[in-house]
Amino acid sequence: MVDVLVIGGGNAALCAALMAREAGASVMLLESAPREWRGGNSQHTRNLRCMHDAPQDVLIDAYPEEEYWQDLLKVTGGITNEPLARLAIRESSTCRDWMRKHGVHFQPPLSGALHVARTNAFFMGGGKALVNAYFRSAQALGVQVRYNAPVDAIELDGDRFVAARIGDERIEARSCVLAAGGFESNREWLREAWGQINGEWVADNFLIRGTRFNMGVLLKYMIDAGADSIGDPSQSHCVAIDARAPQYDGGICTRVDCVSLGVMLNRNAERFYDEGEDFWPKRYAIWGRLVAHQPGQIGYSIIDSKAIGRFMPPVFPGTKANTLGELARAMDLDEAKFIDTIQTYNAACRVGKFDHAVLDDCHTEGLTPAKTHWAQPIDKPPFYAFALRPGITFTYLGLKVNENSAVHFGGKPSPNLYVAGEMMAGNVLGKGYTAGVGMAIGTAFGRIAGTQAAQAALKLKEASHAVA
Template sequence: GNTKYTRDIRYAHDSKDRYTTGAYPSDEFLKEIIDFTKGKTDVDLARIVVEKSYEIPSFLEKVGVKLQGALKGTLHLSRTNLFLLGGGKAMLNSYYKKAGELGVDIIYESALEDLVISGGEFEEALISVRGKRISVKGKAIVIASGGFEANIEWLKRYWGNAAENFIVRGSRYNDGMGLRILLDKGAEPVGDPKDMHAMAVDARSPKYDGGMVTRVDAIPFGIVVNKHGKRFYDEGEDLWSKRYAIWGKLIAEQPDQIAFVIYDSKSQGIFIPPAYPPYSANTIKDLAEILGIDPQSLEKTVAEYNSSIECRRFDPSGLDACRTKGIDPPKSHWARPIDTPPFYAYRLRPGITFTYMGVRVDRSGRVLMRGGGRFKNIFAAGEIMMGNILSRGYLAGLGLTIGTVFGWISGEGAGNV
């Protein structure tokens, strides 16, 4: 799954602790979820996630996960998120080790093919293991198989051929089979099938499995233009940790699903660099030619942007007083003239992490059925049910929070059947 590509997790805490630089109380956490989804969230489930997130650090330590001490300069996350020492892969290794100690059998190189369900009750799972089909029976099942972000054909139903230009920054195995089976068996869907957690990634990234290092964090400190050299969205709308996950969809809506972030030498070194070096030139005209953009169009866009700036106090660590006036789209923060060579750029593609469409669940993680009722012993956790809480937008580290909390809840529910 995608957990191995993660690095931090958001959690509520009422005071500064070993992993963060300040308090992040539950009421603030919940308000942020309601705000960025514009109220389109199951507030009851969101509140459960927030309140139970207090327990995350102690749980991680209990199962042997190593945690990083408080960090600064991490996309404005030092107060709200704890960082995993060794990232998500190290966390997974700790989980596997603990599961083995508890006697849990783990089957590799396997895929879910179907579920046998009778009268709303799960009876057995049909699984392909290294080409051989086996049946696994159980008292209950938890489906935690992610979304359909790596299934380009499924994405094309909603995005058309534009989906061919998406880069899958996570697992190539998240093809949505578990979700497809549940929907076919009568599960109630939740979430817009076209919405997704997707960010701007370097266009040179591999098609699959690029992970965190392909993300381009230069956007707040420059401008973003499409293939015609035109800006199309506010690059400084809010803190980057609250906006980075919308840029993939924005780019997906542009011609040929390509965009370019342009900045100058003043911004070099302010953001975390991706794996690839930027393109550079001593003039905007030369940079445009390297990128394949009409030079006159890009020069005009940069000139209009530069002349619109009102900057009293530039502060990359928070919402500052540098903004534009009189242009559309505006830039609300971190607006500085792009006037100091050399000039830099990255080509950007939509980098999809996960899809928001999933199955609706109740407070116990039990999957609900279309037309009313619920499955007796089928539960869900992680991306496959994340659409109950995430309808749009994102907060950095929240996906892992939801997966962790509903992993507990659904696991406990299944164990008590």
């Protein structure tokens, strides 16, 4: 019998497996995906949001706990567990040396990156390199890794973990960490969560930025088995991504980062939200949900030539036109309405000193919705448009935990069953998102869960030896 069973193959699962092994436990990790698709959504990540009180290696200036907390409080609208959130924040300040020990490298800060060099540490080679480094370290330490191993049931004795099942196969362990992701790839569950608008299923127009293997099987099983849950099933890390992106695994490269530099229109050629509300790293993840509530779940980011060079070049080039009318026709939008919306916006712009690196004084007056920063007339051809659809990264419905990352049943923590990563992120993320916080949550609670699972398993092993 193995001491600790870890179910999942992403960042949180790997952190748990490594910590459990370092604590002296024997560890088996079950990854539902084949080896070439291992790593869950973590393979698509690129950075970790880190608290620090002074410059540290790849992080400039300071990003203290209180500022981090206020940023999280703002994006979640207060729907967060403060003690657990602060725990993740504090853990983010001390994990990088441990990550380096397991082969993760960080890249030097990039210039002109809109504050992220202060708040976020970027992985050299991105999330795929991080996942590969962790798997190499895990196997070097003796962690047993199995691929194509989708667990579909958990055997419980009350609130105690007994075994996991893969079909007819039964795998016993003294303790277990669940880190198998959310349900973003389960279209039926997304349909149920989002419902219909005008007789059409909202979720049918969603693209999945992350892995196709996160079907929520274990999450649903645990909720049905009586585990305490937390979160709204319709809340998720939901980004407006290029409508031409693939159905699954588009990852970060499908993002279009020019929304704050222009205007965003719906299918009726109408604006529907303040594009300049805040810095893009703090606001990019609200736009998927905003677009999801628009007709046909589609939006159009419109910019002119002044914006070119001010945002990360997208993988797919935008639709280009020399006149606004030509651009409207190319996007199949009502030409007269499109031109009127742009001209009305242009007339409302009060341009001061434009600076995309600060909350500048370029804003609109007498316009609803307002654009509060970076408002410049769209008047310099050629003009560009990007069609955007909601891109789901991961869902926020999860299992309720405490500071030890224990699964709860009727308010009581399990003595040997823990959960980390997307399966519990809803404790911290009730809604909204800010760049790199998902990896902070996964790393913090993955490490905690692995440590706690090892302690529980070794304690049980000692007790059984004493009896013997």
